[in-house]
Amino acid sequence: MSVIIETKNLTKRYGQLTAVKDLTLQVEEGAIYGFVGPNGAGKTSTMRILTTLLTPTSGEAWIAGHSVAKEPRAVRRAIGYMPDFFGVYEDMKVWEYLDFFAACYDIPERERPALITDLLALVDLSHRHEDMVDSLSRGMKQRLCLARTLAHDPQILILDEPASGLDPRARIEIRELLVELSKLGKTIFFSSHILADVAEICTDIGIIEAGEMVTQGNIEEMQRLLIPHRTIFITLLGKLEETKDVLLNMENISEFEELPAENSRHRLRISLTGGDEAVSRLLSALVERGLPVVNFTEEERDLEEIFMRATKGIVS
Amino acid sequence: MSEATHAPRRTLAERLRSNPVTLKELRGRMRGARAFVVLTLYVVLISGFTSLLYLTYSTSTGLVASSSGSVIGKIIFGGVLGFQLFLVTFIAPSFTAGSISGERERQTFDLLRTTLLPARSVVMGKLGSALSYILLLLIAAVPLQSLAFLMGGVVIEEVALSLIMLLVTAITFSTAGVFFSSLTRRTLVASVLTYSFALVATIGLPLLALIFIPVLEMSFYDINSPVLEAILIYAGGFLVTTNPILTVIFTEIVLQEENTILFFDVNLSSSSGSIPLVSPWIVYVLFYVILTVVMLASSVRLVKKPEK
DSSP: OOEEEEEEEEEEEETTEEEEEEEEEEEETTOEEEEEOOTTSSHHHHHHHHTTSBOOSEEEEEETTEETTTOHHHHHHHEEEEOSSOOOOTTSBHHHHHHHHHHHTTOOGGGHHHHHHHHHHHTTOGGGTTSBGGGSOHHHHHHHHHHHHTTTOOSEEEEESTTTTOOHHHHHHHHHHHHHHHHTTOEEEEEESOHHHHHHHOSEEEEEETTEEEEEEEHHHHHHHHOOEEEEEEEESSOHHHHHHHHHTOTTEEEEEEEEEETTEEEEEEEEESOHHHHHHHHHHHHHTTOOEEEEEEOOOOHHHHHHHHOOOOOO | OOHHHHSOOOOHHHHHHHOHHHHHHHHHHHSSSHHHHHHHHHHHHHHHHHHHHHHHHHHHHSSOOHHHHHHHHHHHHHHHHHHHHHHHHHTHHHHHTTTTHHHHHTTOHHHHHTSSOOHHHHHHHHHHHHHHHHHHHHHHTHHHHTHHHHHOOOOHHHHHHHHHHHHHHHHHHHHHHHHHHHHOSOHHHHHHHHHHHHHIIIIIHHHHHHHHHHHHHHHTTTTOOHHHHHHHHHHHHHHHTTSHHHHHHHHHHHHHHHOOSSEEEEEOSSSSOEEEEEOHHHHHHHHHHHHHHHHHHHHHHHHHSOBO
């Protein structure tokens, strides 16, 4: 996979305030990259630089191999940008809105009706073709904006907080759309402070805090790096003390704790280091000793934990 | 050879039609009743004004005799022209003062800037759509102006010059709106600046001319210098030509007295010599065209410029 978005020592200062500081990032083609950070971390400034709207104080950025500073037109051709606000013309019909932006991307007039039909079908707004934009719900407007970003079939979508302010259903719909677009071969670079959204769909993440990139990479690798231990929950019908003896004599078990019993069943939480082999060895040891295990579950390592471990709570 | 090389050259009208911003603005402007209500009100107002002129004149003279037909024709022509000049001076800027700042306020400006649409297309599209509507208003007044032809007293030069003056004024004052709109983030500030510009151009500078030229003439009365007198005439003339209504009046005076719409000589009182002058409308057109080009180029630069 080749790198499609790249920044090198990108810095943006507004007077005394440094919004983005020496930011270096790489996004591979086809990735869904979640750009995560608290409010005021520098996500929007970075995205505005990548979309040619803002001049960096120093550093460089490239989109699909084109310099953001030197080849803005080529960059604009390669990206579809959705800012963190709706940006819709209220006094237009839904099809007119898409027709206008398609024309702004030099799409010939004869090709536009079919394109608009396809785009509206993709974002599930075909039934609102003739409606005025201001009659759409918030979620529908967001989907319309997403359709707009696709008018010129860009390689990359840069989306600033695409699910912000949406109700749970609309958020899920947007998330599903992003996955669908990724399947169509688009690289998606989106910012969010809703970690559940990022965890659900991203292949890669970058965590930014106070303008600096704290950590970035493949989401699974990051989990391994930032949360080296794994947590296993087991439920037993009996033989608690025998089970504890087994655990005390095993490698890779860093600690274990007895949890309150439920329905006369004993429960243990075990912290374990190592890979899948270590988990497999633990399960085998319990079964070989004939211990009455009725449940063996690994706790999912969520993004919130990664985020909390990576960031310090600094806001620039 | 590239495709662009084979592409036929498009006329200005074709380029305006193919500009998505022009189409969007016109669609928005003509949607609903507002545009038609404005047009109707405009025609009613201008008709009322013309009727008032006719009635006032016919009442004061007692009857409209054939000998006075040419006079009333000229009055109606001048009245309608004055009304239209007022329209393009003070109403045209209102169509454009929110053109770019409105996009910023609606948060659609960034969307436009990330498309492939060049900044000049955004500026020309906004200007073109506003001018199209202004042109519609001007055309709507043509039947009233044509009343003057029925009565006589108006020559073809006056009609041609009035058309040129109206077009140049409409373009310049609309461009001023676009310029101030691209300069500021708020439509309110852009409107204040645009109307300040219109007031300075129509009232400020001529007022300056009316105040300072007599003062300067009196101050230098004893010097009796032909050079100074020539400078004062040129400076005063220039200040007068910054005002569309004064330009029309002085152009008419030159046409009546010197029988020309181009060049004429003025005798100096301080010497037996004379100095050459051009009809005020020429200076007006040149000055306003230059101003328009500067404001258009600045607007394009402001729209194109990424944020710092």
